[in-house]
Amino acid sequence: MVIIHKQKAIDKMTESENKSIEISKGINGLEKVILRETRGSSAEVYLYGAHVTSWKNEQGEELLFVSSKAIFNPPKPIRGGIPICFPQFSNLGSLEAHGFARNRVWTIDNDPPPFPPNVANGVFVDLLLKPTEEDLKIWPHNFEYRLRVTLGPGGDLMLTSRIRNTNTDGKPFTFTFAYHTYFSVSDISEVRVEGLETFDYLDNLKNRERYTEQGDAITFETEVDKIYLSTPAKIAILDHEKKRTFVVRKDGLPDAAS
Numbered sequence: 001m002v003i004i005h006k007q008k009a010i011d012k013m014t015e016s017e018n019k020s021i022e023i024s025k026g027i028n029g030l031e032k033v034i035l036r037e038t039r040g041s042s043a044e045v046y047l048y049g050a051h052v053t054s055w056k057n058e059q060g061e062e063l064l065f066v067s068s069k070a071i072f073n074p075p076k077p078i079r080g081g082i083p084i085c086f087p088q089f090s091n092l093g094s095l096e097a098h099g100f101a102r103n104r105v106w107t108i109d110n111d112p113p114p115f116p117p118n119v120a121n122g123v124f125v126d127l128l129l130k131p132t133e134e135d136l137k138i139w140p141h142n143f144e145y146r147l148r149v150t151l152g153p154g155g156d157l158m159l160t161s162r163i164r165n166t167n168t169d170g171k172p173f174t175f176t177f178a179y180h181t182y183f184s185v186s187d188i189s190e191v192r193v194e195g196l197e198t199f200d201y202l203d204n205l206k207n208r209e210r211y212t213e214q215g216d217a218i219t220f221e222t223e224v225d226k227i228y229l230s231t232p233a234k235i236a237i238l239d240h241e242k243k244r245t246f247v248v249r250k251d252g253l254p255d256a257a258s
């Protein structure tokens with residue numbers, strides 16, 4: 001059965017047995033897209049910020065953290081979920097922290113350029129951000145940022161970013177970018193991160209001085225705010241209390257923050 005509760009101009013979106021894409025009004029009337037997969041997993045993406053605010057497994061358990069104090073009120077960014085930091089990560093440039101993509105309203109892209117045929121299947125939505133005249137005043141580079149959010153048949157969540165330089169004069173630009181994911185975990189003392197040991201990091205709590213991580217898996221006893229450099233493609237977050245492990249796989253994104 002195909003469940004499409006409200007369909008707008010999204011003809012090209014995938015639908016098949018029990019998969020669905022729904023567009024509805026979220027908090028404060030902001031538009032969101034809800035993806036549902038065959039076995040019961042789901043994800044919600046706000047067009048404001050192309051921000052994933054919910055990701056639930058087949059049992060309906062929420063896997064992302066969104067603060068109860070999160071403000072869904074533009075131009076404030078949403079605190080929690082998966083903020084998209086672009087064209088600047090953190091304060092590494094002249095823009096506001098984490099750039100402006102997280103507080104712009106993206107559009108649904110009904111005609112995205114094709115992906116290679118081996119890209120994972122699932123239910124997905126394509127979102128698009130282009131700079132406005134006002135954006136060009138603070139960051140004078142024409143771009144098209146396409147984000148595909150895919151919920152796989154097994155409940156995996158995949159974000160794919162395609163950023164294109166559309167400057168008419170072909171002038172290059174540089175940018176920094178991050179998925180700033182807030183995972184939902186139990187007591188932080190029950191959490192362990194594997195895959196970052198022995199890597200170098202910049203400690204945000206110590207003026208971004210560079211250190212090398214020692215020992216075994218990372219545990220949390222006090223506040224931690226670090227940027228790990230040139231990290232491996234696979235990092236695991238183990239939550240002993242919830243008996244749940246997140247496996248983060250990445251490609252083309254060298255660094256990781258915790």
Ligand SMILES: O=P(O)(O)OC[C@H]1O[C@@H](O)[C@H](O)[C@@H](O)[C@@H]1O
Nearest residue numbers: 077079090097098204225226257
């Ligand atoms: O508060 P913001 O702008 O959403 O940023 C979230 C976090 O972003 C991280 O990159 C910073 O190191 C943290 O200090 C900060 O809390």
